[in-house]
Amino acid sequence: MPLPVFIVGGGISGLATAFYLKERGIRSTLVEESARLGGLILTDKVAGCELEGGPDSFIAIKPAVAQLAGELGIAHKLIGSNDSARQIFIVRNGALVPMPQGMQMMVPTKWRAALESNLFSPETKHAFLRERFSKPRQRSGDFSIRELVVDHFGEESLEYLTEPLLSGVYGGNASALSARSVLPRFVEWEEQFGSLIRGAQKSTPARKPGGGSFFQSFAGGMGTLVEALSDAIADSCTFLQAKVDFVNRDGMNAWNVGANGQTFAASHVVLACAAHQSARLIAQADPTLSALLGAIQYSSSTLVTLLFEQDQFTHALNGFGFLVPQPERHAIAAATWINTKFPSRVAPGKVALRAFLVDPEATQYDSLGDTQLVELVCKDLKRFMGFAVEPSYSRVYRWPCSMPQYVVGHAKHCSQIASQLEQNPGLHLVSNYLDGVGIPDCVRIASVTASKINVLS
Numbered sequence: 001m002p003l004p005v006f007i008v009g010g011g012i013s014g015l016a017t018a019f020y021l022k023e024r025g026i027r028s029t030l031v032e033e034s035a036r037l038g039g040l041i042l043t044d045k046v047a048g049c050e051l052e053g054g055p056d057s058f059i060a061i062k063p064a065v066a067q068l069a070g071e072l073g074i075a076h077k078l079i080g081s082n083d084s085a086r087q088i089f090i091v092r093n094g095a096l097v098p099m100p101q102g103m104q105m106m107v108p109t110k111w112r113a114a115l116e117s118n119l120f121s122p123e124t125k126h127a128f129l130r131e132r133f134s135k136p137r138q139r140s141g142d143f144s145i146r147e148l149v150v151d152h153f154g155e156e157s158l159e160y161l162t163e164p165l166l167s168g169v170y171g172g173n174a175s176a177l178s179a180r181s182v183l184p185r186f187v188e189w190e191e192q193f194g195s196l197i198r199g200a201q202k203s204t205p206a207r208k209p210g211g212g213s214f215f216q217s218f219a220g221g222m223g224t225l226v227e228a229l230s231d232a233i234a235d236s237c238t239f240l241q242a243k244v245d246f247v248n249r250d251g252m253n254a255w256n257v258g259a260n261g262q263t264f265a266a267s268h269v270v271l272a273c274a275a276h277q278s279a280r281l282i283a284q285a286d287p288t289l290s291a292l293l294g295a296i297q298y299s300s301s302t303l304v305t306l307l308f309e310q311d312q313f314t315h316a317l318n319g320f321g322f323l324v325p326q327p328e329r330h331a332i333a334a335a336t337w338i339n340t341k342f343p344s345r346v347a348p349g350k351v352a353l354r355a356f357l358v359d360p361e362a363t364q365y366d367s368l369g370d371t372q373l374v375e376l377v378c379k380d381l382k383r384f385m386g387f388a389v390e391p392s393y394s395r396v397y398r399w400p401c402s403m404p405q406y407v408v409g410h411a412k413h414c415s416q417i418a419s420q421l422e423q424n425p426g427l428h429l430v431s432n433y434l435d436g437v438g439i440p441d442c443v444r445i446a447s448v449t450a451s452k453i454n455v456l457s
Helices: 012-023 064-072 111-116 122-131 145-153 155-167 184-193 196-203 223-232 275-281 287-294 370-385 410-421 439-452
Strands: 003-008 028-032 043-046 049-052 078-080 088-092 095-098 215-218 237-241 244-249 255-259 262-271 298-309 321-323 334-337 350-358 393-404 427-429
Touching: 003 012, 003 255, 012 028, 012 064, 012 223, 012 237, 012 439, 028 262, 043 393, 049 298, 049 350, 064 215, 064 223, 064 439, 088 155, 111 122, 122 145, 122 155, 122 196, 145 155, 145 184, 155 321, 184 196, 244 275, 262 275, 275 287, 287 410, 298 370, 350 370, 370 393, 410 427
Parallel strands: 003 028, 003 262, 028 237, 088 321, 262 427
Antiparallel strands: 043 049, 078 215, 088 095, 244 255, 255 262, 298 350, 298 393, 321 334, 334 350
């Protein structure tokens, strides 16, 4: 007798899908090649500190994770970022320059802060002033983020604001990324108001004091969410550690999954893995869908976490961290000061930093051993922050081909995937390469997908 649902991938997408299936009384089997569940979500406990090997939080304005936490009974473990100290620095001419208050990505909403900032040249400040008079514009087809930003604010705003802010999410090239898919709100402002500045000022309500943090996470680290999901589905989901070799059709309404030298029959298969992995699995079942999935581009990232002794550390941790624009970059693209962003995660007497490499540097330095990479990262941190102390602990996390690229034409490409998927009843795609890259998006897509799965008893 076929299994009700077979889920490929034990990251947040697969775990959340299994949970929402359980809520509907549907059992599942989840297969994951790694011995560890959670995918990119990984919390290490070191010297009394909670150090994240992947995302350290999620955007609070998207409700899916908080809702899931309530259903899991861990809402009381939600914590907010320390927004009273929320300041981001941008490297400019080798120095850390504060990002002006009131910036909505590359859009200034507080004139004085933007016009007095050392981050921008007089030319960019003049561009801000002129941009207010832009007229509504309807562009045909898709277009790049570069086109959108340069048209409104010029090259400097692209290089020193937009690209650095997007690097931690996409690690991609603004000339290739789709404005409609990555920054839809800004495209809507252009169409409605013409000026992005007017759009931001009219569309963004003022944040109320104590109105909630921008980022949320969990006491104990993001791994708390993975543990709660794993525990919640333990009685309704069978776990299998194996590499999946293929997913083939078994007639019109059933599927076969090959793993560990066995073939499992299933009524529904959920591919909760990367697009390129899904493309490999269904290459024989549907070459057209496989080609569409395989065409989705990815970039790589590397994270280095570091611990220092606080009594030897000289730099003030007076913000959440800093971003490194490409013209200023040696290796790292960004750094997070954990002591400030999430103080509860750092033990007394310690300083914890996270440093990120994205492509092209992540791939360029991937051949380095961990020790060499840590030395390279520390050299960058010392250059920008001016301290001399060596770390007491370090760990490197390499995430190759982990960030999907929403390139120009992404929406049309996704429409083609959805159309082809309709030719494969019982096959489902749940991941971050279609409709949102963040953890809340993965949870939301998992919930919607589970609601559509019907299993005959």
